[in-house]
Amino acid sequence: MDPKLAEVSQLFERFKAACAREDVDTCCNVLSKLKVLLTGFSSLPPLFEDTPNAIHELTLARDIYEHAVLLSVKIGDQDAFERDFFQLKPYYTDASSSRLPPSSQEYMILGLNLLRLLVQNRIAEFHTELELLSSTALENPCIKHAVELEQSFMEGAYNRVLSAKQTVPCKTYDYFMDLLAKTVRDEIAGCSEKAYGYLSVSDARQMLLFSSDNELLQYIKELLLPVLYESL
């Protein structure tokens, strides 16, 4: 085996081990090294040169990026998620046609990305991504989940959005589901601001789907602080 490839696989093992230990700092360091090493392979995108170890290298690189995406979810870094996902994407869209067998994680990660777009309220991009998916992909539970969520979100059936948290296809989705709840709350808060002259605390709590008044007050504080600062 190519020494470079061996080095990468070895490092990757260390990365996985660190992941298992939940040692985030080591993970990030190792990952960064891995990415630099990967730039040395010409078989990877965007060059896709036909080297003898191409398939192996491609598979390994894809694995690394998939892990990187999952890691970013774990540490809650949306920017890192976006970066890693875009770097992973060519492996799905461009490499799969020729040599690379499809990855088992593919739909899960695609679903995650959709969810992320939903959370960031980037609906246009969400639909663009959706258009790029095949009909079989749309059948996949991970994707379906995201699609249904978006529909509920658009209809304004916020309760359905929140209750969907219980039916996540995979636990990595939790992170985004929490964020989604916040997005929904922001939406509701924005609407109520326009709709009501005043609102009782209990009504507000119910409407914003908080379980306790404390949570509500905390939320209001966060929401109002910037406004207050501005008025000062």
Add this chain to the structure above:
Amino acid sequence: MAATMVSSAGALLAMLNETHPQLKQHALYNLNKFVDQFWPEISTSVPLIESLYEDEEFDQHQRQLAALVVSKVFCYLGDLNDSLSYALGADSLFDVSEDSDYVHTLLAKAIDEYASLKSKAIESNAEEANVDPRLEAIVERMLDKCIMDGKYQQAMGIAIECRRLDKLEEAITRSDNIHGTLSYCINVSHAFVNRREYRREVLRLLVNVYQKLPSPDYLSICQCLMFLDEPEGVASILEKLLRSGNKDDALLAFQIAFDLVENEHQAFLLNVRDRLSVPKSQSSESVQPKPSDPEPTQNENSTASEDVPMTEGSSVSTATVQETDPNEAIYAERLTKIRGILSGETSIQLTLQFLYSHNKSDLLILKTIKQSVEMRNSVCHSATIYANAIMHAGTTVDTFLRENLDWLSRATNWAKFSATAGLGVIHRGHLQQGRSLMRPYLPQGGSGGGGSPYSEGGALYALGLIHANHGEGIKQFLRDSLRSTNVEVIQHGACLGLGLAALGTADEDIYDDIKSALYTDSAVAGEAAGISMGLLMVGTASEKASEMLTYAHETQHEKIIRGLALGIALTVYGREEEADTLIEQMTRDQDPILRYGGMYALALAYRGTANNKAIRQLLHFAVSDVSDDVRRTAVLALGFVLYSEPEQTPRIVSLLSESYNPHVRYGAALAVGISCAGTGLSEAISLLEPLTSDVVDFVRQGALIAMAMVMVQMNEASDSRVGTFRRQLEKIILDKHEDTMSKMGAILASGILDAGGRNVTIRLLSKTKHDKVTAVVGLAVFSQFWYWYPLIYFISLSFSPTAFIGLNYDLKVPKFEFISNAKPSLFEYPKPTTVPTTTSAVKLPTAVLSTSAKAKARAKKEAEQKANAEKAAAAAESSSAAANTGKDKSSNEKDGDSMQVDSQPEKKAEPEPSFEILTNPARVVPAQEKFIKFMEDSRYAPVKLAPSGFVLLRDLQPTEPEVLSLTDALSSTVSPAGGSAAGQQGSASAMAVDEEPQPPQPFEYTS
């Protein structure tokens, strides 16, 4: 390789956001590779990459790479300015040798930018342009690359554009064909360098380069020097050549002189002539040459070997006297020759002989015109006289006038003026005899009892026309006549005559005389005085212009204002930017006549430069001025600005030619006529064709004249529309119901079509692509005929003979043959019109003609002994030859007959030969020039491979006696000449006795 392509640059862009610098580098590196494909995607992330470029901590190389990527994206987005500034940031990464759209686009942009910065800096007189050194570096890299790759023309173009004369010089000196590149460079500098000052710099550089060459091309150097107006340089070159012992050098000097004369720059030529040093003449030879004088000692050494018995030093004094003699004598002899050439006399004399001997004008056309024109219609009557003058311009053949004295006498007043002046056109260039010719009509000193003032004024004008641009001998006489009269008609003629004779000399005394005529404030004299002042000051941009302008504001007479306006325009001839202030002043004037003069000023200042600014200005006035006259002139002026690129004109004025305003249509017609004159350009003819049947009479007139100018010297074989046009003219002339205006146009057109005995064309550019001052000025004043018919004669200034005239060392015309590699019928004279009854063909000569091809071959071998008749048949197509041998004995009608017989079998029975042999001097029409070949085994070799004009011939067998044609032919064949051209010469049969045709007998008006 199953190429798998990435479908998006998203991954790379995402990578740019990574924290690790190596990842950013990798991303940048790949982005640079894929930018051609993914620039739309990348464009959204441009700010990000820009920030990388500006990041000080980033590696230098990477920053440049970032700049390159940004530059490419901007280039694709079409934002070339930003693209260029980032490309400059990319520095060495921007590879000028890369073959991609991006690099090509940016290089062009960079060079443009650099050139505009440079020229702006020079225009604002800033010492050093604050040009980005990086930009300069790119341009220099490009220039070096061009030179390395051997693309010298490209390098020269860029260097000229960017005002990098150092690079220009490098490109020229490093090229493998220096002479070729140099001449290319001269062309480029004339065609594309817009600013006169800068063009001079380029030319000066070229002269320097030329002079450094081991074998300098003196012909080109002298052309450049002429443009630079440095007579000293030309004079010293000529002198060097003349003093050389080699005969060939002297020939070259003569050739240079002829080429210079062709540009008709009278003042310059006189300067050169005066600067040639005087030989140590016979008288000074008696004085002992001082020993310190280097010249004779050199001669002594060189010639010492010839004088064998002389012992060196024994008798230095006697030896020098004897030995300097031959060299000085040779020099003196050559000097007289070259002075003759430079003064224009030699070429004028030769031209006159050529035009006289080759005259092919068709009197029948005139006869038809004369018969069809109504007696009482004086416009058409004088138009016929004009047409006759133009048709016989420079041929000295005035048979028509002579035969129709009765008819002629109907001309009264101004018609008489122009009838007399017409003689000047006919005898144009008849320098020696001009005065005696006109004597009967000239004002008789003091007595005043002579003829009418009209014929006297006309005669003075005629003298001017005869001596146009060569007025050394006649100036004084004209001045005296001007001073001694106070009849305004005579003043008018004298002013015009003086202006013509002293064209461009800027003579102060003459100016003062004319000025006093102007200040009499008489309309008729003032108009001529205004024009005359302009003629005198052509191209001097002198202070006098403002003086004239002031007077134009003061006077009440429109005629004077108009004359002055044109005169002012003439003073700025060829001055380009220098004239801008004056032009501005004139075009903003309240008075439409001065604005009209402003149009002429624009036209003449920017003559033949195709300067965009001038064109824009003219087009603006053509559509926006309130006065029809100004608009008409603005369009017309386009013709002058564009005559160096005649192909452009029809395109530019095509819309104007469809204008609702007839004045604009008229202007468009004349613009095409002027700029495409003598070219026979197909587009020009197509544009003029509809205008010849316009609804407005004067548009028809203009179109007919313009068409004739375009078609001059063409025959039906080269464009069938010529025949159609001739028939159209005939129809208009014969039509009783046609308007006078268009009838006049048609008559003039038939004159121009057959101008100068069918041996001249209208040419505004010399063969070296310089402008011919006289010709341009002539056409400019000619276009004034709208207001003043006698100015029609100015068109004769623009006629130049289409001839190849080979000359030997003695400036005689030796017998010399060369080949025209084209079908003879393509360039032959148009067939003479015939009276219908004579068309019954005589088949007899056919037998002779069937062997004409063989006869030609034989004629080559035994040309000398060959019977003249057969020779004439062989050279039937080159009918010029026939005239040389003096055997053109058929009368006019008979000539027509035989011509037809000649051509019929040629065309039908026998395939036409693909070439013809021409004999010196021969008629070579402009379109024919590219077919001219010189025979290799000929006795003479031309000094310069020019297909037409005056060419000096080197005699390769100097020992054998030379056979001369033309001059000797004329004098030796007196007896046949009496019968020769008899139909045309009529009473002038005795003319051929002298070397010069004699003046015709004076005739008088019987009125």
